[in-house]
Amino acid sequence: MTRLANSQGAVLTSRASRPKARDLLDRSDMGQAMTEAAAAAPQPRWTLNYPRLLNALFWITAFSGSVVFIEPSPYDGLILLTLIVWVLGGVRIHRAVLPGVALLVLWTLGGYISLIPYWNEPDPVEFMTHTLFISTTGVFYMLFFSENTSRRFDLCMSGYAASCMLAAVIAVGSWAGLFGNPLTMTLDGRAMAPFKDPNVLGSYMVPGVLYFVQRLLLGRWAYWPVTLAGLALSGAALFTSFSRGSWGAAVVSIALMTIMSVATADSRKMRLRIGFMALAVVGVVAVGVGAALTEPSVREFFFKRASATQDYDEGPTGRFGNQKRSLPMLVERPNGMGPLRFRLTFGLEPHNSYINAFASNGWLGGFAFLGLVLTTTFIGFRLSLTRSPYLRQGQLIWSAMFVFFLQALQIDIDHWRYFFIYLGAVWGLEVGRVKWAERNAATARSEARP
Numbered sequence: 001m002t003r004l005a006n007s008q009g010a011v012l013t014s015r016a017s018r019p020k021a022r023d024l025l026d027r028s029d030m031g032q033a034m035t036e037a038a039a040a041a042p043q044p045r046w047t048l049n050y051p052r053l054l055n056a057l058f059w060i061t062a063f064s065g066s067v068v069f070i071e072p073s074p075y076d077g078l079i080l081l082t083l084i085v086w087v088l089g090g091v092r093i094h095r096a097v098l099p100g101v102a103l104l105v106l107w108t109l110g111g112y113i114s115l116i117p118y119w120n121e122p123d124p125v126e127f128m129t130h131t132l133f134i135s136t137t138g139v140f141y142m143l144f145f146s147e148n149t150s151r152r153f154d155l156c157m158s159g160y161a162a163s164c165m166l167a168a169v170i171a172v173g174s175w176a177g178l179f180g181n182p183l184t185m186t187l188d189g190r191a192m193a194p195f196k197d198p199n200v201l202g203s204y205m206v207p208g209v210l211y212f213v214q215r216l217l218l219g220r221w222a223y224w225p226v227t228l229a230g231l232a233l234s235g236a237a238l239f240t241s242f243s244r245g246s247w248g249a250a251v252v253s254i255a256l257m258t259i260m261s262v263a264t265a266d267s268r269k270m271r272l273r274i275g276f277m278a279l280a281v282v283g284v285v286a287v288g289v290g291a292a293l294t295e296p297s298v299r300e301f302f303f304k305r306a307s308a309t310q311d312y313d314e315g316p317t318g319r320f321g322n323q324k325r326s327l328p329m330l331v332e333r334p335n336g337m338g339p340l341r342f343r344l345t346f347g348l349e350p351h352n353s354y355i356n357a358f359a360s361n362g363w364l365g366g367f368a369f370l371g372l373v374l375t376t377t378f379i380g381f382r383l384s385l386t387r388s389p390y391l392r393q394g395q396l397i398w399s400a401m402f403v404f405f406l407q408a409l410q411i412d413i414d415h416w417r418y419f420f421i422y423l424g425a426v427w428g429l430e431v432g433r434v435k436w437a438e439r440n441a442a443t444a445r446s447e448a449r450p
Contacts, residue, residue: 050089055155057082058144062159065418066167066204069194075417076133083140096434097142100427103372104142107357108135110365114336124339127360130415131339138420145428153393153425157211160418164208165230168237170194171201175240189301191240199411202246204418205238207400209250210257214396217261217277235285239292242305245410249403254281257399260384264391319410322346323355330355336362353408369414373405376423379430388433397425 061078068075093101111128118124145152174185174193185193192198212231214220220227238246258278265271293299326346330336342350342359350356354373358366380401383394401422404413413419 054082054085054089055151057085058152059155059159062156062421063163063166065160065421066163067194068200068417069196073417079137079140083137086140086144091143092147093143094146094431094435096431097146097427099375100142100372100423101139103368103375104135104138106368107361107365107372108132110336110361110363110368111339113364114338114360114362116335118338118341124341127339134415134417134420137417138424141421141424142427142431143424145425146431149390149428149432150393153397153429156421156425157396160421161208161211161230164205164211164234164237167194167201167204168208168233171237172233172240190242190305191237198241199243199245200416202238202241202243203249203404203407203411203413203416205234205241206246206249206253206403207397207418207422208234209238210253210396210400213254213281214257214261214392216281217258217274218392219273219277231281232288235288239289242301244305245407247306249407252406253399253403254278256402257395260395260399261392264385264387264395319348319351322348323350323352326350326355326359330358330366334363336360336366349412351411353412353414356412356414372423373408376401376426377405380426383426383430383433386433388436390429390433390436394426394429394433397422397429401426 057078061075061082064074064078067073108131111131115124115128145156170180170185170193171191174180174182175191180193185191187198190198192201195201195204209231212227212234215227216231238250258274261274262271265274293302326342329345337345337359339360342356350359354366354370357369361369380394380398383390384398388394404416404419404422407413
């Protein structure tokens, strides 16, 4: 009886708790009315998408990097704006990036210590202000590429490649006399616009050439007309800069990237494809250079610039002679000569970033710069030869950075804006690789547990 009563009670309670059909209809009507009211209410026209805003701003910043014939350049304002917007979203620092950040800070600090006796002179102060600004961007790029690494690197390279195409059109067009004033847009028959130095134009084109060549080597044929056009334009700008260092940098960096690509290829088929495409690129470049050299004036100027040394390099008061004479002086001066003081003693800039680091930044800054080069070289090769999701990106960027370090032996690169972009990219990609390896190790440990 008790079980029956409980059962019946439960049934009665269940039936009493069921809503009537009319109530369901009323609720349905009410829900529809609320939906219609919400649709009729005024909706915001747009909402702020922070990641998309930051990515767009960063791409524009990378694209603006080639327009530096005015000071301050558009890049200078855009990178500050990008940095501010990035900071508003929060900053994360991984331990793997700390050595690079510390070495950049020490390099800058050494310069300010060397500046102390010349604090009242405007030129050294302006030089160190630029050093502080440019090293700050280097720290920013190290931290920026450490998060969302692949996406941000691809954005950077696409913006940079587009800027190379823009700069190449301006440079080659002005050199050929198609537009602009050749007296202001070229220097001694060498293309330089939109830069202020043909050597900087040539070096700026090297990573762009690498970007387009890598797409061909790896068989990335999406948008292939743009790839071929970009390679042709950036290669032409590199050639018309008549920069010996940039020509050599392009050859060495392409060879290094090709060798590392073959060494880390997944299959024999891929190695053969890379080799075939490399030969095809070499053949096309040879045909292009050969066609340009059919013009007598271009041929004469080319072989003049291609010689190992120029008049201003030789002799005890030439570039290399000054560098040799400066070494005993730098050994005796822990604080160096002071920012921009090398040229007051020797009449020329050092044209060697390693010597300039000791001359302008003292022993502290000089050894910090050497340490930065050595540690970046170590992680650059490890990044480029260790299988990870960042392998191909690392091979591209490290090939460019490696030749920048070589160029530093014969030119001052320590204030090149794009040098610090790629320095930060190498460290950021390495952080991405380390985090990827840590995740794999954690997964392996969890799977190994009983």
